[in-house]
Amino acid sequence: MKSHYLLFAFIGLIGLSVTSLFIGVSQVTLTTLWSDPDMRDIFFITRVPRTIALLLAGAAMGVAGLIMQLLTQNRFVEPSLAGTTQSASLGLLVVMVLAPAAPIMVKMVIASLFAMVGTILFMYLLRRIVLKSSLIVPLVGMMLSAVISAITVFAAMYFDLLQSLGAWVNGDFSGILQGRYELLWIVGVFTLLAYWIADSFTVAGMGREFAINLGLNYRRVMFMGLTVIAMVSGIVIVVVGALPFLGLIIPNLISLMIGDNTRHTIPWICLCGSSLVVICDIIGRLICYPFEIPASVILGVIGAIIFLFLLIKQPQHAKR
Amino acid sequence: MITINQIIKHYDKTKVLDNVTTTIPQGGITSIIGANGAGKSTLLSIIGRLLPADAGQIHVANMDVATTDSDKLAKYISILRQENQFNNRLTVQELVGFGRYPYTKGRLTTEDQQKIAQSLAFLNLTELSHRYLDELSGGQRQRAYVAMVLCQDTDYLLLDEPLNNLDMKHAVIMMKLLRKAADELGKTIILVIHDINFASIYSDHILAMKKGQLCYQGKPVDIMQSAILEDIFDTPVTIKQIDSQLIALYY
Numbered sequence: 412m413k414s415h416y417l418l419f420a421f422i423g424l425i426g427l428s429v430t431s432l433f434i435g436v437s438q439v440t441l442t443t444l445w446s447d448p449d450m451r452d453i454f455f456i457t458r459v460p461r462t463i464a465l466l467l468a469g470a471a472m473g474v475a476g477l478i479m480q481l482l483t484q485n486r487f488v489e490p491s492l493a494g495t496t497q498s499a500s501l502g503l504l505v506v507m508v509l510a511p512a513a514p515i516m517v518k519m520v521i522a523s524l525f526a527m528v529g530t531i532l533f534m535y536l537l538r539r540i541v542l543k544s545s546l547i548v549p550l551v552g553m554m555l556s557a558v559i560s561a562i563t564v565f566a567a568m569y570f571d572l573l574q575s576l577g578a579w580v581n582g583d584f585s586g587i588l589q590g591r592y593e594l595l596w597i598v599g600v601f602t603l604l605a606y607w608i609a610d611s612f613t614v615a616g617m618g619r620e621f622a623i624n625l626g627l628n629y630r631r632v633m634f635m636g637l638t639v640i641a642m643v644s645g646i647v648i649v650v651v652g653a654l655p656f657l658g659l660i661i662p663n664l665i666s667l668m669i670g671d672n673t674r675h676t677i678p679w680i681c682l683c684g685s686s687l688v689v690i691c692d693i694i695g696r697l698i699c700y701p702f703e704i705p706a707s708v709i710l711g712v713i714g715a716i717i718f719l720f721l722l723i724k725q726p727q728h729a730k731r
Numbered sequence: 732m733i734t735i736n737q738i739i740k741h742y743d744k745t746k747v748l749d750n751v752t753t754t755i756p757q758g759g760i761t762s763i764i765g766a767n768g769a770g771k772s773t774l775l776s777i778i779g780r781l782l783p784a785d786a787g788q789i790h791v792a793n794m795d796v797a798t799t800d801s802d803k804l805a806k807y808i809s810i811l812r813q814e815n816q817f818n819n820r821l822t823v824q825e826l827v828g829f830g831r832y833p834y835t836k837g838r839l840t841t842e843d844q845q846k847i848a849q850s851l852a853f854l855n856l857t858e859l860s861h862r863y864l865d866e867l868s869g870g871q872r873q874r875a876y877v878a879m880v881l882c883q884d885t886d887y888l889l890l891d892e893p894l895n896n897l898d899m900k901h902a903v904i905m906m907k908l909l910r911k912a913a914d915e916l917g918k919t920i921i922l923v924i925h926d927i928n929f930a931s932i933y934s935d936h937i938l939a940m941k942k943g944q945l946c947y948q949g950k951p952v953d954i955m956q957s958a959i960l961e962d963i964f965d966t967p968v969t970i971k972q973i974d975s976q977l978i979a980l981y982y
Binding site for chain 1: 819
């Protein structure tokens with residue numbers, strides 16, 4: 412029965428993607444696509460890459476959030492609430508200052524490295540904290556994020572790069588063109604990798620003692636999880652920008668509906684994460700047409716509302 | 732057989748295990764008793780490789796627990812600590828299925844499904860198998876965890892206070908199930924247990940610890956003596972024989 416639902420969700424996502432392909436200032440329709448080469452160019456150079464980017468970034472950020480929640484054993488963390496995204500931005504700024512002409516690949520690697528260091532710092536802080544109530548952990552993450560962004564903003568002001576940094580790190584899909592989004596396929600590969608070893612993440616999420624009892628190589632899984640989180644966050648920030656709340660709300664909603672067996676939930680998280688980003692992008696494109704509001708802004712509004720709902724409706728098991 | 736050789740463990744500067752040496756025979760139930768802070772749980776955790784010892788060696792079925800690969804050990808020895816609160820919303824069946832992780836790494840075969848069904852039936856959880864853990868009572872959840880380690884199908888089972896959170900009825904059910912696992916499935920079960928009378932009635936061997944040292948060991952008859960128990964627990968204890976069972980009165 413559940414596989415039926417998954418199929419429906421998949422069809423829904425295809426519907427959303429097709430909608431996304433045919434929304435925009437240029438009136439691309441099936442007929443013009445066939446007859447007009449300019450329209451065909453618009454379609455394949457901007458619309459298709461944009462839609463693929465939406466799908467990949469949404470799915471990957473959802474899964475990155477899930478992995479972070481399992482590794483910290485806390486439901487209220489995600490890359491943008493744990494200093495990961497902010498560290499990636501700092502990394503991007505460092506490249507912009509030291510090597511402004513560096514190719515996008517270098518930007519990506521440096522941003523991912525910074526994301527890794529930021530996440531490890533967060534994990535280290537968590538270890539030092541004795542009182543681990545479910546809300547202290549995200550608070551620590553937010554404080555760390557604030558400190559890192561403060562450093563980033565200060566440095567950006569000092570080097571007069573505040574505006575260009577803002578343009579990079581706001582989650583905006585309007586600049587996605589053929590040739591400028593392909594790195595996101597790497598993110599897709601990391602998401603598949605996470606699905607491949609999904610059960611190790613479930614076991615790691617049971618805590619260190621359970622994991623050791625079951626013979627899991629806890630350190631290795633921790634390292635692989637951190638790598639996936641850092642690579643996904645780093646690449647998404649370089650190509651698209653920050654997508655706030657996504658990694659938090661999608662895994663939590665899915666957990667409420669079908670539980671936490673990662674092998675079952677990851678396909679759902681991918682589908683719903685992609686759908687939410689596509690929806691936010693479509694709203695952003697339509698709300699003051701022909702101008703665009705970045706998808707991340709819409710996501711911030713929708714995400715914050717769902718986050719509040721989750722906090723109020725917080726299930727018993729997350730309260731500890 | 733588990734051989735424990737001169738185990739020493741410190742937490743910061745406090746010595747919690749002081750030169751513990753013994754062997755735990757194959758088969759049956761061995762209970763570790765002692766006052767709070769005597770080092771029982773620490774010893775159990777070191778046997779189950781959750782903690783490293785500062786000195787000494789432990790061998791389980793001739794494997795050194797400190798150096799053998801953890802995923803190999805997971806097929807011979809399983810350990811359940813007393814606080815197992817985790818946030819994952821898994822169903823009872825999914826949790827028990829993860830007991831097969833050392834063998835399958837998550838990809839369950841039909842044979843695994845059979846083992847899961849057996850473990851669920853053994854602990855009377857079949858009806859609850861599709862319920863989420865957070866919807867269960869404390870006692871049911873405890874049973875689900877035990878079903879998981881049983882499904883791990885190891886010769887050695889280490890349980891840290893399995894009667895925690897259980898009422899009178901469920902504590903008795905749990906001990907009977909463990910007895911059954913030892914007798915029918917041939918498991919070697921090692922318990923840390925606070926209720927001295929449960930230890931007396933259900934175990935084959937008792938290890939008594941005080942201040943990090945192993946002071947007494949033997950059959951329940953040997954340990955259930957007022958002089959010994961008074962020494963271990965530092966409180967007056969009378970022993971009564973009721974229906975051939977030795978019962979300690981300390982209330």
